[in-house]
Amino acid sequence: MLTFEQKIEILDTFPELQRKDVSLGRTNYHYEDSAYDKKNVVYHLHKNGNGYVYVGQTPGYAPDDKGFVNIRSYSAEELRAAVEASIAYLSTPPAAVQAAPKRRKPKNGTERWSGPDKQVLELKFEDDLWYLYTGLNLEMAFETYEEAEEYLTEEGFTRS
Structure with missing residues (x-):
């Protein structure tokens, strides 16, 4: 298991992410160029090494109902891959919402x-x-x- 400092060292190699220290000694990393309202890539990384990476609906991951995976026991490679997947997911604009099909109406009814x-x-x-x-x-x-x-x-x- 990587330490908090090792995870921070890896996360700091992503220039597109901005570090945000939050309450209780936890750290978040934001992706400001996100195509979504969601900007958190790394959420609540704690001094004990626990934390979460947002992967949304990226195939190959089993996220919780909010789209996060727990990275507590991730290796360096797994952490990099999850962060890269998160950035790729957040960089892809959401599919255009299709309007509900209009009910066609004959001219004379x-x-x-x-x-x-x-x-x-x-x-x-x-x-x-x-x-x-x-x-x-x-x-x-x-x-x-x-x-x-x-x-x-x-x-x-x-x-x-």
Whole structure:
């Protein structure tokens, strides 16, 4: 197990990290160029050698629910690798959050679908659901247009 001083010596070799001494003799290292709000790479490194490195969801690590791994018993190589993984993870911008798919709405509120045996169905968007009608009879209801379209296509229907 590395001592506190040995861990500090290794961590000080990363010029992109800023050392921050915090309460109770503990030390944090921040990565100010983080693409996330999170900037802590090393958290609460204690004089007894205990501490944590933030690895987020980096493969090959088993972090706690906050994304940290305990480095108490890490070798010099393991500590360097974890810090490098942390910096790489924090340097990668989060994937753009995809907007929820918009519900497609036919211009006149109704879409006609023709199928086998000249059957005609109407797809209507009402009350945040897609309703499929045969004449006045309700056949099915769908939460999204995509579900309705997939069902109709599988059943051999095409837009008319």
